[in-house]
Amino acid sequence: xxxxxxxxxxxxxxxxxxxxxxxxxxxxxxxxxxxxxxxxxxxxxxxxxxxxxxxxxxxxxxxxxxxxxxxxxxxxxxxxxxxxxxxxxxxxxxxxxxxxxxxxxxxxxxxxxxxxxxxxxxxxxxxxxxxxxxxxxxxxxxxxxxxxxxxxxxxxxxxxxxxxxxxxxxxxxxxxxxxxxxxxxxxxxxx
Amino acid sequence: xxxxxxxxxxxxxxxxxxxxxxxxxxxxxxxxxxxxxxxxxxxxxxxxxxxxxxxxxxxxxxxxxxxxxxxxxxxxxxxxxxxxxxxxxxxxxxxxxxxxxxxxxxxxxxxxxxxxxxxxxxxxxxxxxxxxxxxxxxxxxxxxxxxxxxxxxxxxxxxxxxxxxxxxxxxxxxxxxxxxxxxxxxxxxxxxxxxxxxxxxxxxxxxxxxxxxxxxxxxxxxxxxxxxxxxxxxxxxxxxxxxxxxxxxxxxxxxxxxxxxxxxxxxxxxxxxxxxxxxxxxxxxxxxxxxxxxxxxxxxxxxxxxxxxxxxxxxxxxxxxxxxxxxxxxxxxxxxxxxxxxxxxxxxxxxxxxxx
Numbered sequence: 001x002x003x004x005x006x007x008x009x010x011x012x013x014x015x016x017x018x019x020x021x022x023x024x025x026x027x028x029x030x031x032x033x034x035x036x037x038x039x040x041x042x043x044x045x046x047x048x049x050x051x052x053x054x055x056x057x058x059x060x061x062x063x064x065x066x067x068x069x070x071x072x073x074x075x076x077x078x079x080x081x082x083x084x085x086x087x088x089x090x091x092x093x094x095x096x097x098x099x100x101x102x103x104x105x106x107x108x109x110x111x112x113x114x115x116x117x118x119x120x121x122x123x124x125x126x127x128x129x130x131x132x133x134x135x136x137x138x139x140x141x142x143x144x145x146x147x148x149x150x151x152x153x154x155x156x157x158x159x160x161x162x163x164x165x166x167x168x169x170x171x172x173x174x175x176x177x178x179x180x181x182x183x184x185x186x187x188x189x190x191x
Numbered sequence: 192x193x194x195x196x197x198x199x200x201x202x203x204x205x206x207x208x209x210x211x212x213x214x215x216x217x218x219x220x221x222x223x224x225x226x227x228x229x230x231x232x233x234x235x236x237x238x239x240x241x242x243x244x245x246x247x248x249x250x251x252x253x254x255x256x257x258x259x260x261x262x263x264x265x266x267x268x269x270x271x272x273x274x275x276x277x278x279x280x281x282x283x284x285x286x287x288x289x290x291x292x293x294x295x296x297x298x299x300x301x302x303x304x305x306x307x308x309x310x311x312x313x314x315x316x317x318x319x320x321x322x323x324x325x326x327x328x329x330x331x332x333x334x335x336x337x338x339x340x341x342x343x344x345x346x347x348x349x350x351x352x353x354x355x356x357x358x359x360x361x362x363x364x365x366x367x368x369x370x371x372x373x374x375x376x377x378x379x380x381x382x383x384x385x386x387x388x389x390x391x392x393x394x395x396x397x398x399x400x401x402x403x404x405x406x407x408x409x410x411x412x413x414x415x416x417x418x419x420x421x422x423x424x425x426x427x428x429x430x431x432x433x434x435x436x437x438x439x440x441x442x443x444x445x446x447x448x449x450x451x452x453x454x455x456x457x458x459x460x461x462x463x464x465x466x467x468x469x470x471x472x473x474x475x476x477x478x479x480x481x482x483x484x485x486x487x488x489x490x491x492x493x494x495x496x497x498x499x500x501x502x503x504x505x506x507x508x509x510x511x512x513x514x515x516x517x518x519x520x521x522x523x524x525x526x527x528x529x530x531x532x533x534x535x536x537x538x539x540x541x542x543x544x545x546x547x
Contacts, residue, residue, distance in 0.1 A: 074249060076263070077253070077261035077262070077263035077291070077530070078262055078263070079263075082263050082264065082530075082534050089242065089245065089246065090246055090249035090250070090530075091249055092248055092249045092251075092252040093249075093252050093253075098257075122262070123261075126256065126257075126258040127256070127258075
């Protein structure tokens with residue numbers, strides 16, 4: 001079974017080094033565009049967006065010596081398809097009360113239809129009037145259903161709708177990589 | 192007096208096994224995670240209860256925000272249908288629904304067609320025909336919510352208290368309150384004091400607490416301990432194993448949580464008690480009595496309280512009292528349940544309770 005799609009009908013599009021380099025580059029880009037870390041805050045979308053946000057913040061601390069706070073956001077209550085899905089477990093949002101005047105970098109693992117991002121922007125509004133909202137994703141897989149784009153992209157990966165993109169991270173999955181799965185039961189393709 | 196003393200020190204077991212598969216299949220959906228109805232705690236597994244408590248955690252975060260509003264249930268209609276008086280349960284459901292952006296309509300039996308003799312079922316069918324998504328029902332007859340669940344295929348039913356049967360949302364919010372204070376219910380000694388016989392709160396609480404691993408001790412006059420159990424839906428209305436310890440001072444020794452039940456007015460004059468004074472003397476939760484419990488003992492009461500009867504004012508508003516937290520948590524818990532029964536468009540017809 002040494003075909004492009006192996007035993008699990010999946011193939012790897014980023015390995016651990018690719019992931020590390022992509023996140024390092026995004027960290028630099030965030031610093032460059034924002035001219036440092038003043039008023040900057042990272043908001044990760046559960047689950048893997050939070051992990052990626054933490055890594056970006058660690059990188060920035062390494063490169064710049066300053067700490068960018070990381071908060072977590074659960075968007076389940078802002079989705080436009082609550083009645084279409086089995087209720088997903090909701091995790092507590094940790095966002096501090098007021099983000100007014102802050103520059104928020106939203107962080108997610110996969111950008112897909114854009115609906116999660118729309119929901120997260122609705123949610124952010126309830127925490128104050130951010131000066132600016134930027135978006136960082138590890139993978140942009142296309143198929144947008146809304147007029148959205150990411151400011152920072154780890155890798156553009158063209159996909160078909162039958163495929164699912166699975167980002168795996170050491171903290172949650174024991175390994176760092178990105179794989180494309182054909183019509184499996186991936187749980188991570190709804191970026 | 193002799194009657195009351197005769198049960199001193201007696202420990203009995205009220206356990207009969209439940210055919211959980213029959214009942215459990217009633218309202219669990221294909222994925223096994225979302226329930227369409229919340230009728231009682233007895234059919235919920237430990238995992239399901241823990242899941243609900245975790246969701247309640249997430250919902251309490253919303254309650255602490257400056258802007259307490261999320262759009263999750265926009266466009267959903269919730270009716271609170273109350274055939275009995277209520278303050279906190281009803282307001283709490285209404286607030287929970289509104290925070291989740293649902294439209295909440297309050298209906299009470301007085302002033303509605305119920306006054307003209309409309310049956311519960313016809314009222315339910317009317318609401319269903321109006322496109323109502325969730326009915327939160329409180330009714331003096333045990334099993335009323337089950338009846339609605341059985342006959343209204345398009346509506347989710349949440350039991351807000353039915354007769355002597357169940358009050359699942361109260362039990363779950365109590366479990367949540369204890370867990371948020373002590374981390375877990377495993378191995379805790381929880382004493383429930385008072386009129387257990389007529390208490391749907393106690394019955395559901397016993398289920399919730401024991402499923403989460405707590406040890407339950409009931410204390411109160413023997414006349415108000417459950418012996419002859421009522422029936423709901425023709426199945427035995429049974430309880431998990433509990434101890435009965437009529438002497439409150441013995442019962443309370445080493446307790447982690449003491450929960451006082453409301454002594455309803457009709458029991459006070461209904462021949463269940465020799466006198467109210469004797470009840471107060473023997474079963475009121477007082478500061479003195481609590482001194483033999485665990486140092487960190489927590490005091491709960493489902494409300495509304497008769498201060499000075501089942502609980503002293505000093506204890507009710509003292510540092511060990513969780514009574515206000517129970518009310519706050521009630522909103523978050525009800526948000527979690529409303530969200531759970533409303534989400535999941537894949538709930539299919541066959542999962543609906545249509546008898547067994």
